[in-house]
Amino acid sequence: xxxxxxxxxxxxxxxxxxxxxxxxxxxxxxxxxxxxxxxxxxxxxxxxxxxxxxxxxxxxxxxxxxxxxxxxxxxxxxxxxxxxxxxxxxxxxxxxxxxxxxxxxxxxxxxxxxxxxxxxxxxxxxxxxxxxxxxxxxxxxxxxxxxxxxxxxxxxxxxxxxxxxxxxxxxxxxxxxx
Numbered sequence: 001x002x003x004x005x006x007x008x009x010x011x012x013x014x015x016x017x018x019x020x021x022x023x024x025x026x027x028x029x030x031x032x033x034x035x036x037x038x039x040x041x042x043x044x045x046x047x048x049x050x051x052x053x054x055x056x057x058x059x060x061x062x063x064x065x066x067x068x069x070x071x072x073x074x075x076x077x078x079x080x081x082x083x084x085x086x087x088x089x090x091x092x093x094x095x096x097x098x099x100x101x102x103x104x105x106x107x108x109x110x111x112x113x114x115x116x117x118x119x120x121x122x123x124x125x126x127x128x129x130x131x132x133x134x135x136x137x138x139x140x141x142x143x144x145x146x147x148x149x150x151x152x153x154x155x156x157x158x159x160x161x162x163x164x165x166x167x168x169x170x171x172x173x174x175x176x177x178x
Contacts, residue, residue, distance in 0.1 A: 002175045004033040005050040007041070008057065009065035012129040015058040015089045018159060022054060022087075025168055038067035047078035052175040055079070055118070058126055059090035059106045072114040083175045085120035086111065087167075091144070094125030094158035119174065122167045125158035 004026050008019035019035040026033035034050075036042065038057075047053070057068035072079065088110065092103035103123045111117070132155075 002031045002051040002172065003049065004031055004172075004175075005047065005053045006033060006035040007038050007053065007055050007068070007071050008035065009038045009068035009071075011058055011060055011065065012127070012132050014127040014129070014157070014159065015056050015087075018087065018089060018124055018164065019054075019056050021161070022056075022164070022168055025165060026172065029169075029172060031172065038065070038071040041071070047075055047082075050082065052083040052171070053079055054085045054087060054171070056087035056089060056124075057110070059088060059092070059103065062106055062109075064088065064106070064110045069110065069114055072116050076114065076116050079116060079118070083171070084116075084118045085122060085167075085171050086116070086118045087122045087124050089124045089126045089159075091126050091158065093123040094160075120167070120171055122164075124164055124167075125160060127155060127157040127159065129155050131155055 004023070006019045006023050008015050010016040010019075016037065023033040023035040036045070055068060055072060057064035086107065088103065088107035090103045090106060092099040092106070095103075100123065104121075107121050107123065111121070
């Protein structure tokens, strides 16, 4: 049984949902897992107490949240001493090949900015949360949705939970293998 740390940053809640789901699934597979928001980490969080880590952040306007970037920069040496993965959440991850290439470029930009070299990078699709947006963001997000021929009313989740489960299984197999 491995002890897994999941640190995430979220803007509209989908990355929190993904991090909590990953933690729940890891526990269901016999592991101990903690999920923490990078913007509100517990005092004295000790990376040495974990066997592996997953860091998750979402892309907005081409960048991941500052909180997750600060976490990785502050803990990069510890992250590089253990199995670690980065989950980049974006709407582009649900798109066509060009959109997915853009999503990968955002993840690679994050890794270059932080200097982190995780063993795995996983692109996860996010969600449109029209009911949570203010007027301006709703207008912009509806424009993006129309351009991509997606629904523009109500909330729409694009996260592929089965794919995320396969990623987790593969990552945990690597952790178990040492």
